[in-house]
Amino acid sequence: MLIAPSLLSCDFSKMGEEIARMDKAGADWMHLDVMDGHFVPNLTFGAPIMKWVRPFSDKPFDVHLMISDPLRYIDDFADAGADIITFHIESDSDIDKTIDKIKSRGIKAGLVLKPKTPAEAVFPYLDRLDLVLVMTVEPGFGGQSFMADMMPKVEAIKAEINRRGLNVLIEADGGIGDATIAEVARAGVDVSVAGTAVFKAENPSQAIKRLAAY
Numbered sequence: 001m002l003i004a005p006s007l008l009s010c011d012f013s014k015m016g017e018e019i020a021r022m023d024k025a026g027a028d029w030m031h032l033d034v035m036d037g038h039f040v041p042n043l044t045f046g047a048p049i050m051k052w053v054r055p056f057s058d059k060p061f062d063v064h065l066m067i068s069d070p071l072r073y074i075d076d077f078a079d080a081g082a083d084i085i086t087f088h089i090e091s092d093s094d095i096d097k098t099i100d101k102i103k104s105r106g107i108k109a110g111l112v113l114k115p116k117t118p119a120e121a122v123f124p125y126l127d128r129l130d131l132v133l134v135m136t137v138e139p140g141f142g143g144q145s146f147m148a149d150m151m152p153k154v155e156a157i158k159a160e161i162n163r164r165g166l167n168v169l170i171e172a173d174g175g176i177g178d179a180t181i182a183e184v185a186r187a188g189v190d191v192s193v194a195g196t197a198v199f200k201a202e203n204p205s206q207a208i209k210r211l212a213a214y
């Protein structure tokens with residue numbers, strides 16, 4: 001299992017150092033949660049801040065856009081050094097145009113599904129995606145409880161990926177830690193986002209190692 005620590009749980013007064021700390025602790029990807037206070041009821045940061053912290057790690061930056069009009073900001077995040085951009089299927093932007101824009105910048109593209117959005121919603125786009133992110137909490141905040149009832153959705157998407165012989169990763173995000181990682185792995189998730197479980201751990205390196213073992 002690949003592990004992407006969510007910087008949402010970091011000390012934002014030293015975000016660069018926190019990224020370097022996660023890099024050293026063995027993180028596979030850095031997960032950056034971008035919220036606009038409109039698509040979700042919380043605000044975090046945008047591309048200018050990401051640009052400042054980009055030099056603190058060479059690991060892939062996995063940018064999770066929780067914003068109403070992602071298409072408008074793809075160039076900014078590409079310029080700031082994103083390696084992977086995921087955006088919500090429930091957002092207002094034209095989905096095909098947004099995928100095209102991400103790919104035109106040489107970046108991996110993913111669609112994110114909120115808990116209430118069914119697996120089938122992503123099927124028309126699967127052939128053009130590099131990953132699908134299944135939310136296992138309502139987006140907006142860290143530290144929420146894992147929704148185990150999202151695992152059938154993961155299994156359905158995985159089955160469709162395999163049926164079509166595609167090379168699309170499944171990522172899960174929200175409430176993942178020692179108590180839930182086994183279920184996540186069993187359902188077929190390839191990349192787990194973990195905020196609280198890594199940042200609040202006494203030893204983040206061991207926490208990442210434990211989760212990655214699945």
Ligand SMILES: O=C(CO)[C@H](O)[C@H](O)COP(=O)(O)O
Nearest residue numbers: 139140142143174175195196
């Ligand atoms: O996208 C997110 C919230 O919208 C975060 O990535 C997610 O909540 C991670 O935090 P935790 O592991 O603490 O649940």
Ligand SMILES: [Fe+2]
Nearest residue numbers: 033064173193
């Ligand atoms: Fe996220």
